[in-house]
Amino acid sequence: MQIRWELLVAFVAAGALTVASVIVFATLIARKTGAPWKYWLYGAAVFIVFQGVLRLPWLIPLNILLRDALRSSAAALVGFTAFAALTAALFERGGQWILFRKFMRPEERTATNALMIGAGHGGVEAFFIGLLIALQGVNYLLLFALPPEMLKSQEQAVAQAKAVFAQLAWWSPFMGMWERLSTQVFQIAATVLVWHSFRLGAKWFWLAVAAHFGADFIFPLLHRHVRQWLGADFGSLVTEVGITIYAAVWAYVAWQCLKVANSLSEGEGTKDEHLAENH
Numbered sequence: 001m002q003i004r005w006e007l008l009v010a011f012v013a014a015g016a017l018t019v020a021s022v023i024v025f026a027t028l029i030a031r032k033t034g035a036p037w038k039y040w041l042y043g044a045a046v047f048i049v050f051q052g053v054l055r056l057p058w059l060i061p062l063n064i065l066l067r068d069a070l071r072s073s074a075a076a077l078v079g080f081t082a083f084a085a086l087t088a089a090l091f092e093r094g095g096q097w098i099l100f101r102k103f104m105r106p107e108e109r110t111a112t113n114a115l116m117i118g119a120g121h122g123g124v125e126a127f128f129i130g131l132l133i134a135l136q137g138v139n140y141l142l143l144f145a146l147p148p149e150m151l152k153s154q155e156q157a158v159a160q161a162k163a164v165f166a167q168l169a170w171w172s173p174f175m176g177m178w179e180r181l182s183t184q185v186f187q188i189a190a191t192v193l194v195w196h197s198f199r200l201g202a203k204w205f206w207l208a209v210a211a212h213f214g215a216d217f218i219f220p221l222l223h224r225h226v227r228q229w230l231g232a233d234f235g236s237l238v239t240e241v242g243i244t245i246y247a248a249v250w251a252y253v254a255w256q257c258l259k260v261a262n263s264l265s266e267g268e269g270t271k272d273e274h275l276a277e278n279h
Contacts, residue, residue, distance in 0.1 A: 003144040006170040008137050014173035015134025018180045022123040022130070025184055029119050033112035042099060043120025043191070050095030051125075055087060078221065085216035089209045096121065096194045097205055111258055114195035115188055122187025126180040133176050140165050169233040178240045186215060186247040189254035196257040199264065204257070211250050219243055 026040050063084075069076045096117065100109055143162055193208035219239055227235030 003141070004165075004170065007165065007168060007173070008140055010170050010173040011137025011140060012134055014177040015130045015132070015137065018130030018133060018177045019127055021177070021181055021184065022119075022127045025188075026116065026119045026123060029112075029115050033115060035112040035116035037116070039113045039116040040120035040123065042103070043096075043117035043122075044124035045120075046095040046099050046117070047092065047121045047124050050091045051088070055091045059084060059087065081220055082217055085213045085220075088216050089212035092121070093190065093194055093205065093208045093212055096191055097197070100195060100198060109195060109198055111192070111195065111261055114192050117195075118188030118191030119184070121191060122184035125187075126184055129176065129180055133173055136173070167232065172233060172236065175236045175240055179243055182240070182244045182247040185251050186211075186243075189247070189250040192254035192257055193250075196261065199261060211253075215243070215246060219246070 026037070029035055030037060030040075063070075063080070066076070066080060070080055071077075099117070100114075104113075139161075143158060143165070190208045190212055193204050193211065197203070197205035197208070219242060222242060223235065223239040226238045229235065230238060
């Protein structure tokens with residue numbers, strides 16, 4: 001089996017472009033709105049603390065513990081997916097609510113800062129996933145570059161890994177990049193909904209939770225089933241199209257929130273960002 005250089009290049013390029021997209025999103029928001037970069041760090045910190053520290057350390061072992069049951073029972077899989085989606089929504093959106101409520105002064109709770117917080121929240125996740133995508137390319141290269149005697153003890157695992165890589169279309173790594181682009185848009189939109197709850201009530205926070213739950217519940221199950229129906233490559237493509245549409249819908253909802261916020265600010269005689277009009 002020979003190395004597929006086009007697949008290796010795709011892994012590296014997709015990883016690099018995913019990382020670059022994080023910088024592009026944040027830079028565009030900063031230039032468009034003038035939002036300070038420190039709010040990007042606030043958003044990244046919320047994701048790291050509430051997802052990386054408070055949720056994943058117990059969710060991952062629980063997933064491993066229930067692995068056999070999840071493989072053998074469709075009902076268990078759906079139930080666990082719903083549980084994982086709900087906890088992700090509550091931890092991430094709840095973390096943002098705590099940030100706005102406890103760590104930001106009322107005058108800091110602006111639309112511009114909310115956009116930058118959302119960019120940081122989705123961006124830090126995309127950054128690490130981009131690195132993982134590129135690392136997949138490194139692992140693929142090592143399967144062929146290392147001397148056979150170094151891999152002899154893991155010969156079966158190496159053969160299985162090579163078989164998995166052999167089944168991938170050359171463009172498969174770009175599906176991960178595409179998902180991160182859509183997810184960053186969704187994270188920014190969901191952050192705007194959380195911010196909007198401080199202006200028009202708690203229902204907007206719960207709408208953000210529901211939107212996040214929908215994304216994390218629908219698409220893992222959809223991905224699993226369409227891959228079975230259409231194959232791994234085209235199943236992934238269908239899933240990414242769905243995620244993009246979903247993100248676009250919530251981006252539109254967030255955009256309407258910004259327009260409402262602008263009109264309220266004008267009615268109150270305050271000086272706001274006028275983001276919607278300046279688009």
